[in-house]
Amino acid sequence: MLVVLTTVGSAGEGESLARSIVEAKLAACVQILPQMTSVYSWEGKVQTEPEHLLLIKTLEEKFDELSEFIRANHSYDVPEIVAIPAEKVSAPYLKWIREVTS
Numbered sequence: 001m002l003v004v005l006t007t008v009g010s011a012g013e014g015e016s017l018a019r020s021i022v023e024a025k026l027a028a029c030v031q032i033l034p035q036m037t038s039v040y041s042w043e044g045k046v047q048t049e050p051e052h053l054l055l056i057k058t059l060e061e062k063f064d065e066l067s068e069f070i071r072a073n074h075s076y077d078v079p080e081i082v083a084i085p086a087e088k089v090s091a092p093y094l095k096w097i098r099e100v101t102s
Contacts, residue, residue, distance in 0.1 A: 001086040001094055002063060004056040006070055006079055007038060013075060014052045020073060026066040027058040028097040059101055060085070 008014040018030035033053040
């Protein structure tokens with residue numbers, strides 16, 4: 001199992017992207033965290049912007065397709081797409097993820 005991170009500029013964009021990802025069976029669940037502040041370098045300048053973090057629960061074999069889906073449906077030129085392997089996952093939760101993404 002993977003937890004994939006991406007950020008979006010608004011709650012509405014986050015909800016739309018999350019719903020599309022789950023409907024496409026690329027993830028079992030997407031959590032949208034409350035607004036935060038991101039400080040990052042873009043085009044030679046340090047930027048400060050409000051963003052929402054999405055935590056996307058998926059399977060390792062879905063990563064490439066999920067990554068392409070995010071790039072195709074995201075408003076950013078270079079969206080954050082970072083996967084963190086889940087070292088330990090309860091058997092019932094992993095079974096649920098497999099069922100709803102198949």
